[in-house]
Amino acid sequence: MPSNLFSRAADSERANSERGNERGIFKNEDALHPEFIPDSLPCREEELKALAACLEPLADGSAGESVFLHGPPGTGKTASARFVARSLQEYSQKTVQAYVNCWHDSTRQAVLSATARAFGEALPRRGLASDEFFSRIIQNARNTKRAPLVVLDEFDRLAHAGQDSVLYDFARAGETSGVAFTLILISNDALALRRLDERALSSLRPHSMEFERYSPLELKKILGERAATAFFEGACPKSVIALCIAFAAKKNGDARVALRALYDAGKRAERRGAQEISENDARQAFGGQEERTASQEKRLVGLTDVEKEIIAVLRKSKAPLSSGDLYEKLAAGVSGKDGVGLSERSLRDYLNLLVTKRLLVVEDVAGESGRGKTRLFRLA
Ligand SMILES: Nc1ncnc2c1ncn2[C@@H]1O[C@H](COP(=O)(O)OP(=O)(O)OP(=O)(O)O)[C@@H](O)[C@H]1O
Numbered sequence: 038m039p040s041n042l043f044s045r046a047a048d049s050e051r052a053n054s055e056r057g058n059e060r061g062i063f064k065n066e067d068a069l070h071p072e073f074i075p076d077s078l079p080c081r082e083e084e085l086k087a088l089a090a091c092l093e094p095l096a097d098g099s100a101g102e103s104v105f106l107h108g109p110p111g112t113g114k115t116a117s118a119r120f121v122a123r124s125l126q127e128y129s130q131k132t133v134q135a136y137v138n139c140w141h142d143s144t145r146q147a148v149l150s151a152t153a154r155a156f157g158e159a160l161p162r163r164g165l166a167s168d169e170f171f172s173r174i175i176q177n178a179r180n181t182k183r184a185p186l187v188v189l190d191e192f193d194r195l196a197h198a199g200q201d202s203v204l205y206d207f208a209r210a211g212e213t214s215g216v217a218f219t220l221i222l223i224s225n226d227a228l229a230l231r232r233l234d235e236r237a238l239s240s241l242r243p244h245s246m247e248f249e250r251y252s253p254l255e256l257k258k259i260l261g262e263r264a265a266t267a268f269f270e271g272a273c274p275k276s277v278i279a280l281c282i283a284f285a286a287k288k289n290g291d292a293r294v295a296l297r298a299l300y301d302a303g304k305r306a307e308r309r310g311a312q313e314i315s316e317n318d319a320r321q322a323f324g325g326q327e328e329r330t331a332s333q334e335k336r337l338v339g340l341t342d343v344e345k346e347i348i349a350v351l352r353k354s355k356a357p358l359s360s361g362d363l364y365e366k367l368a369a370g371v372s373g374k375d376g377v378g379l380s381e382r383s384l385r386d387y388l389n390l391l392v393t394k395r396l397l398v399v400e401d402v403a404g405e406s407g408r409g410k411t412r413l414f415r416l417a
């Protein structure tokens with residue numbers, strides 16, 4: 038069959054059935070996508086219950102208790118928050134919701150704009166000032182008499198970017214405008230609240246919930262359910278799931294890593310035209326992931342061009358670089374593009390930001406004269 042540039046999984050499924058085969062590998066490929074929220078989240082029943090209890094008043098149109106979810110990557114924080122928010126929305130019309138990923142929307146204006154849009158506000162093409170976004174949000178909740186819930190995922194990014202005053206906006210809205218917000222704040226960093234604007238914190242007093250790493254046994258349950266939704270019966274042998282669990286267990290029990298490995302293995306089997314994923318498919322899928330974990334990949338999404346350029350320069354360099362070295366290379370457009378025009382001062386700000394995003398590591402080494410220190414940056 039001549040292959041077409043645009044041929045996809047659906048074609049290979051069709052090809053399978055044309056060959057007389059009953060099925061391909063994936064019954065529902067979406068079920069393994071990172072954004073997919075399954076119908077159940079095994080091993081997080083307690084957390085979901087506690088989260089639902091905090092949000093319960095929203096179902097009657099009143100403010101709930103704000104919550105702070107923290108824990109290592111891939112422990113189901115985002116999935117749990119979205120799961121409960123979705124259930125609430127299905128159950129009650131008396132609430133209005135916004136989910137904001139602060140890696141992407143990391144300024145006060147971006148957070149407010151995303152919230153206004155999620156609340157259903159039609160926004161004009163010309164940019165609005167942050168305060169205008171905020172008054173649209175307040176008006177919306179007030180006019181529709183719906184209690185607002187805002188999920189701020191990876192919210193620690195706001196404090197790092199000096200943009201956490203938006204939390205103060207939400208926290209104080211009850212007093213200033215009579216519209217009380219309930220927030221779900223999510224971070225990997227258990228101490229993220231400490232860096233918050235004091236005034237915002239004292240108004241919010243969020244209830245703190247820790248998400249612990251998954252054990253191999255828990256991963257087995259999670260993967261088993263997701264695989265049953267995603268694959269045709271018999272397409273994914275238990276031994277493949279066991280391999281993916283062992284792989285994820287080595288990566289700190291990150292469920293995202295396990296699901297990604299399972300998905301990649303499925304795709305490899307599909308490309309072979311097979312009806313069953315082999316252990317070899319799984320091992321090859323791990324090979325593709327060794328270099329960069331799914332969590333690191335997540336961090337790379339939504340970076341600015343300057344941030345990407347800094348990473349490209351460091352990736353090319355064998356040795357760690359000082360901000361001075363980086364500045365020269367960026368100015369010269371070392372990575373093949375035109376030089377990035379930015380001041381040394383703002384380059385240092387970018388570097389600090391990339392360190393807080395855990396994409397870069399910084400080490401202080403003694404200066405050449407033995408006095409003073411030079412900060413050297415390398416990829417994490
Ligand atoms: N208990 C679970 N049941 C089913 N799928 C799960 C469960 N926990 C996590 N997952 C899946 O694992 C992946 C990672 O989960 P999630 O994005 O919620 O992690 P996270 O704790 O937010 O991680 P990070 O801190 O890196 O953002 C998602 O695809 C999610 O659907």
Ligand SMILES: [Mg+2]
Nearest residue numbers: 114115116190
């Ligand atoms: Mg998350």
